Amino acid sequence: MARPTQITRENLAPLIQARGPVSATELAALLRVNRTTIARTLPDFGDDLVTLGATRSTRYLLRRSIRNIGTRWRIYRMDDAGRAEEWAELEALHDRQWRITWAGDPPEWAGNFMLENGLWGGFPFFLGDARPQGFLGRAIANRISRTLQLPEDPRYWSDDETLVYLQAAGEDSPGNLVVGDDCLRRAMGRAVDLSEGNSVSEADRESFYPEQAVEIAQSLPGSSAGGEQPKFLTSLRLESGEFQAVMVKFSAPMDQPTGQRWADLLLCEFHAHQVLAGMEMSNPGARLLDAGGRRFLEIPRFDRIGAGGRRGVVSLEALATSVLGNLSRDWIEAVSELHRRCLIDEDSLATVRRLHAFGELIGNTDMHFGNLAFFLDDTLPLRVTPSYDMLPMLWAPGNQGELIERRFSPAPPLPAMADSWREAAGWAEEFWSRVIADPRLSPEFRQIALGAGTAVGQRRRHVG
Numbered sequence: 001m002a003r004p005t006q007i008t009r010e011n012l013a014p015l016i017q018a019r020g021p022v023s024a025t026e027l028a029a030l031l032r033v034n035r036t037t038i039a040r041t042l043p044d045f046g047d048d049l050v051t052l053g054a055t056r057s058t059r060y061l062l063r064r065s066i067r068n069i070g071t072r073w074r075i076y077r078m079d080d081a082g083r084a085e086e087w088a089e090l091e092a093l094h095d096r097q098w099r100i101t102w103a104g105d106p107p108e109w110a111g112n113f114m115l116e117n118g119l120w121g122g123f124p125f126f127l128g129d130a131r132p133q134g135f136l137g138r139a140i141a142n143r144i145s146r147t148l149q150l151p152e153d154p155r156y157w158s159d160d161e162t163l164v165y166l167q168a169a170g171e172d173s174p175g176n177l178v179v180g181d182d183c184l185r186r187a188m189g190r191a192v193d194l195s196e197g198n199s200v201s202e203a204d205r206e207s208f209y210p211e212q213a214v215e216i217a218q219s220l221p222g223s224s225a226g227g228e229q230p231k232f233l234t235s236l237r238l239e240s241g242e243f244q245a246v247m248v249k250f251s252a253p254m255d256q257p258t259g260q261r262w263a264d265l266l267l268c269e270f271h272a273h274q275v276l277a278g279m280e281m282s283n284p285g286a287r288l289l290d291a292g293g294r295r296f297l298e299i300p301r302f303d304r305i306g307a308g309g310r311r312g313v314v315s316l317e318a319l320a321t322s323v324l325g326n327l328s329r330d331w332i333e334a335v336s337e338l339h340r341r342c343l344i345d346e347d348s349l350a351t352v353r354r355l356h357a358f359g360e361l362i363g364n365t366d367m368h369f370g371n372l373a374f375f376l377d378d379t380l381p382l383r384v385t386p387s388y389d390m391l392p393m394l395w396a397p398g399n400q401g402e403l404i405e406r407r408f409s410p411a412p413p414l415p416a417m418a419d420s421w422r423e424a425a426g427w428a429e430e431f432w433s434r435v436i437a438d439p440r441l442s443p444e445f446r447q448i449a450l451g452a453g454t455a456v457g458q459r460r461r462h463v464g
Helices: 009-019 024-031 035-048 134-148 159-169 181-195 202-219 257-278 316-323 331-340 346-361 415-437 443-463
Strands: 049-052 059-062 072-078 084-093 097-102 177-179 231-237 243-250 287-291 294-300 313-315 373-375
Touching (some): 009 035, 009 059, 035 059, 134 159, 134 202, 202 231, 202 243, 202 287, 243 257, 257 287, 257 346, 257 415, 316 331, 316 373, 331 346
Antiparallel strands (some): 049 059, 072 177, 231 243, 243 294
16 A cells, blocks of 8 residues: 555545554554554544544544434433433444443443444344334334335345334334434323323224224235234223223134134134233233124233333344344254353243243244243343243144145153143143133134144143
């Protein structure tokens, strides 16, 4: 490299962007000048320059602007009463790096995920996990993608695009974190909106839910046939005067074979909630409602409390991606590794083992890493959340809506899982008994449930 006649911001910027964090000594060696020359030029970067460390160990990075929304953003956390506090500040840096500066003491888990000086090699997992996902994610992206100039499928959003969404429209993202001042104002205003009538009374559910289902089916057709369960979020105004945030899943019209099958599966999910709630592993209060020719399953959200309260959550997928870097494992392997690293405790590990065994014994073939989560507090260990999306997906319609006959043969447990399996097998037998006895179940699925219940009983007696 030819020695520049004068060291300017333009000389230094490409080097800092590509090599940061980099020291003045390293920059001086690259440009074949003395360190003092570099030190004189660095102030020209103004607020774009990030300085890490002190004296001879000082390193430099450059902030980068994302579209027109700036280079740094406050992250707020909302508590169970809806009060907000500044939790951290996020900065976008060159070379796909990010920096988190904590407003107070860093969470106990922070050192397991971030590099030195608050740097992250990728987008912080607790924000990336708020990217819209699944059916709800597609519904959100369908609504805002053109306005925010984002891809219509959030699975293809970059980290920058996720941040654009979070600060512009993420006021009701899962968990309790809100990015940016404007987004916080909207989030806090939601509680006011509820008290002013932006909620659904329990008495109006029978008319409101079918209306929502028709509107969603028209805007996102074919979702159930593609394996995604249609759903929406709303807030109920209870007879007590309190508010409850719920997720509502719904079937296609039950006079269609695919709609009837999804209605049966929603009934199964309802009974799974009931059984697991009795074991304190699922949120109580799930309700079924048949209205407008469809079936609706209403599930209280465990990340929302009353009109404005929130709780932090993080999926196993986000944790495993950040800590393990390999999503080919199943729940047990991944959670066992989190336990080994002291991120979760023995109780949560035992709970996940029982949930996994229960899922296998009811035909849940969809226990992916997004279907298990933990409460995200500042302290360790993280605790597993109530169970969700626990239903016999083995019998879900195929991608084109076809009903396929499938064989159910639950595998016996490995020795390390035997105790958890035996306990879960008792719950599974109770589950199948409840499903079989429910008069809302179709005759076709009752035959499937009878066979599945018999198979679980036989396997349970064999294992002993």
